[in-house]
Amino acid sequence: MTDNASTMWGGRFSEATDSFVQAFTASVNFDKRLAYHDIQGSIAHATMLGACGIITDDDSQAIIDGLNQVKSEIERGEFVWKIELEDVHMNIESRLTALIGDVGKKLHTGRSRNDQVATDIRLYLRDETDKILALLKRLQTGLLDLADKHTDTIMPGFTHLQTAQPISFAHHLMAWFEMLVRDSQRFIDTRHRINQMPLGSAALAGTTYPIDRAMTAELLGFEGICQNSLDGVSDRDFAIEFASNASILMMHLSRMSEEIILWMSAQFDFVQVPDRFCTGSSIMPQKKNPDVPELVRGKTARVFGSLTTLLTLMKSQPLAYNKDNQEDKEPLFDVVDTLTGSLIAFGDMLPNLVPKADNMRQATLKGYATATDLADYLVKKGLPFRDAHEVVGRAVALGVAKGVDLAQLSLDELRQFSDLIDSDVFDCLTLEGSLNARNHIGGTAPQAVKLAIEQGRERIS
Ligand code: ARG
Numbered sequence: 001m002t003d004n005a006s007t008m009w010g011g012r013f014s015e016a017t018d019s020f021v022q023a024f025t026a027s028v029n030f031d032k033r034l035a036y037h038d039i040q041g042s043i044a045h046a047t048m049l050g051a052c053g054i055i056t057d058d059d060s061q062a063i064i065d066g067l068n069q070v071k072s073e074i075e076r077g078e079f080v081w082k083i084e085l086e087d088v089h090m091n092i093e094s095r096l097t098a099l100i101g102d103v104g105k106k107l108h109t110g111r112s113r114n115d116q117v118a119t120d121i122r123l124y125l126r127d128e129t130d131k132i133l134a135l136l137k138r139l140q141t142g143l144l145d146l147a148d149k150h151t152d153t154i155m156p157g158f159t160h161l162q163t164a165q166p167i168s169f170a171h172h173l174m175a176w177f178e179m180l181v182r183d184s185q186r187f188i189d190t191r192h193r194i195n196q197m198p199l200g201s202a203a204l205a206g207t208t209y210p211i212d213r214a215m216t217a218e219l220l221g222f223e224g225i226c227q228n229s230l231d232g233v234s235d236r237d238f239a240i241e242f243a244s245n246a247s248i249l250m251m252h253l254s255r256m257s258e259e260i261i262l263w264m265s266a267q268f269d270f271v272q273v274p275d276r277f278c279t280g281s282s283i284m285p286q287k288k289n290p291d292v293p294e295l296v297r298g299k300t301a302r303v304f305g306s307l308t309t310l311l312t313l314m315k316s317q318p319l320a321y322n323k324d325n326q327e328d329k330e331p332l333f334d335v336v337d338t339l340t341g342s343l344i345a346f347g348d349m350l351p352n353l354v355p356k357a358d359n360m361r362q363a364t365l366k367g368y369a370t371a372t373d374l375a376d377y378l379v380k381k382g383l384p385f386r387d388a389h390e391v392v393g394r395a396v397a398l399g400v401a402k403g404v405d406l407a408q409l410s411l412d413e414l415r416q417f418s419d420l421i422d423s424d425v426f427d428c429l430t431l432e433g434s435l436n437a438r439n440h441i442g443g444t445a446p447q448a449v450k451l452a453i454e455q456g457r458e459r460i461s
Contacts, residue, residue: 003082003084003085003094004084004085005017005022005084005085005086005087005090007094008090008093008094022083022084022086023083025086025323026083026086026087027086027087027088027326027329028081028082028083028085028086028087028088028091029081029083030329030330030333031087031088031117031326031329032081032088032091033088033124033329033333034088034117034120034121034124034329035071035074035079035088035092036071036074037119037120037123037124037127038088038089038092038116038120039067039068039070039071039092040123040220041116041119041120041123041199041220042063042067042092042107042116043064043067043068044199044216044219044220045107045110045111045199045216046060046063046064046067046107047060047064047215047216047219048211048212048215048216048219049106049107049109049110049209049211051212051215052209052210052211052212052215053210054109054110054209054210054211055106055109059103059106062100062103063096063100063103063104063106063107065100066096066099066100066104067092067096067107069099070092070095070096070099073095079091079095082094087113087117087326088120089113089116089117089120090113093107093108109209110200110202110207110208110209110211111199111202111207112201112202112203112204112233114201114202114203114204114233114320114321115198115199115200115201115202115203115229115232115233116199117325118198118201118232118233118235119197119198119199119220121236121239121328121329121332122194122195122196122197122198122222122238123220125194125238125239125242125332125336126191126194126195126221128336128340129187129190129191129194129242130191131340132187132246132336132339132340132343133184133187133188135340135343135344135347136180136183136184136187136249136343137184137460138343138347139180139343139346139347139350140177140180140181140184140456140460141457141460142347142350142351143173143174143176143177143180143350143351144177144453144456144457144460145351146170146173146350146351146353147169147170147173147174147177147449147453148170148450148453149170150168150169150170150173150355151168151170151171151446151449151450151453152168152446153168153169153170153355153357153360154166154167154168154169154357154360154361154364154431154432154435155167155168155169155172155270155355155360155361155363155364156360156363156364156367156369157171157172157369157444162367163363163364163366163367163368163369164367164369165369165370165372165373165434165444166364166369166370166431166434166435166444167435167444168435168444168446168449169355169357169360170446170449170453171444171449174449174452174453174456176252176256177456179252179255180249180252181456181459181460182248183245183248183249183252184460186245186248186249187242187245190238190241190242190245192223193237193238193241194238194241194242195221195222195223195224196222196223196224196225196226196238197213197216197217197220197222197224197225197226198226198232198233198235199213199216199217199220200213200216200225200226200229200232201226201228201229201230201232201233202229203233203320203321204229204230204233204234204319204320204321205229205230206229213225229320230319230320231319231320233320233321234317234319234320234321234322234325236310236313236314236325236328239310239328239332240307240310240311240314242332242335243303243306243307243310243331243332243335244307246303246307246335246336246338246339247300247303247304247307249339250296250299250300250303250304250338250339250342251300251304253296253297253300253342253343253346254296254297254300256293256346256350257290257293257294257296257297258293258297260273260290260293260353261290261293261294261297264288264290268359268363269356269359270355270356270359270360270363271353271354271355271356272353272354272356273290273292273293273349273352273353273354274349274352274354275288277290277291277292277345277348277349277352278290278291278292279291292345292346292349293349295345296342296345296346299338299341299342302334302335302338303334303335303338303339305331306331306332306334306335307331307335309327309331310328310331310332313325313327313328313331361431364431365405365407365431366405368396368399368405368406369431369434370406370407370428370429370430370431370433370434371392371395371396371406372392373428373429373433373434373437374388374392374395374406374425374428374429375388375389375391375392376388376428376437377421377425377428378391378392378418378420378421381420382420383418383420391417391418392417394417395409395414395417398413398417406429407426407429407430411423411425
């Protein structure tokens with residue numbers, strides 16, 4: 001009966017596990033993804049057991065060698081995963097014992113699968129966090145590079161999706177950049193709480209062996225140790241935080257997606273997305289569909305769903321470990337896969353967006369985007385802002401009636417609304433004038449955005 005989980009805990013049982021229950025309770029099909037981190041944790045644990053004299057140095061070494069052998073088998077694709085062995089932990093331990101004999105059975109001294117699995121997930125998520133941070137940086141760099149080329153490319157800025165004021169394409173991209181900087185900060189912050197070691201909590205109460213948790217933590221690169229054994233085995237806050245950070249990040253990507261999709265439509269026609277990121281229609285020959293942003297927008301739903309799953313999973317759980325926790329892995333893995341894929345796709349696609357500067361400019365000229373500039377002009381000449389607002393409103397109404405932009409009205413036409421208006425008004429009615437006038441931290445003036453890009457590079461370095 002060596003190939004059955006019950007050999008690891010079956011002493012008090014009088015009948016075999018129901019075969020459906022065995023399959024129902026098994027997690028190996030998905031938690032085998034934690035194999036490398038499980039082995040990493042076990043090697044550190046065995047090292048500590050030897051160093052503390054809990055097992056002999058020879059036994060410790062034999063276990064470590066055996067674990068490395070198991071690892072190579074997995075790497076070579078030779079390892080046979082068995083559902084009867086329930087989960088990744090027992091599959092690996094069972095193979096270890098098959099390889100090195102009874103000494104393998106000493107590995108689990110002073111440890112439980114409860115603190116083992118919590119440790120595995122943290123090691124795994126720490127690595128995934130680092131990969132996500134690298135992908136975020138790649139995307140941020142791509143945005144900065146693209147922005148750098150477009151501080152003078154003018155487009156309409158929107159509120160309520162109605163033309164509001166002229167901005168540069170670079171300024172818009174830098175707004176996305178800011179979202180992504182906050183995302184990085186959140187993952188960096190969460191990493192500190194992921195990077196705490198549960199090992200040593202054992203089943204829930206700690207262990208009777210003279211373990212050295214500080215040593216194991218150091219071997220595994222943990223920056224701290226879970227300070228309460230009950231909390232150590234049951235805490236999944238770090239996973240929820242990770243999924244929450246991922247959800248906010250996906251929400252950002254979905255907003256970017258939505259804009260790219262709009263911009264790609266024939267009605268906006270603001271950007272060209274290279275063909276390699278799009279697909280066609282099997283019926284409509286003219287179609288070029290923005291599949292990548294559409295899918296990222298759609299995949300955001302999965303990540304939100306996983307966050308809700310994790311929150312609901314932990315809700316009302318009594319201390320300490322409960323089998324419920326086994327359900328944490330699939331949503332978490334799905335968050336990692338979905339987020340990673342979305343970041344790769346965006347990192348590839350975004351720097352390759354080609355803005356259609358002429359179309360953007362024409363669109364900006366259409367929507368009375370410099371109306372606020374005219375009001376500001378009048379205020380600077382002494383008119384209170386509310387009155388200026390009224391004057392410009394009437395000028396816009398004339399423009400609408402005539403079907404022309406403010407800059408296309410003659411000086412005489414403009415002066416009928418206020419004699420404060422002089423020929424210098426046309427400087428502030430141009431798109432360039434409007435942009436240049438907003439030259440302060442966070443403003444859309446090319447000079448301000450250039451500085452923001454430069455500083456952006458330092459902020460992510
Ligand atoms: N497969 C389990 C999980 O993912 C490992 C821990 C099981 N512990 C237990 N006492 N049944 O949570």
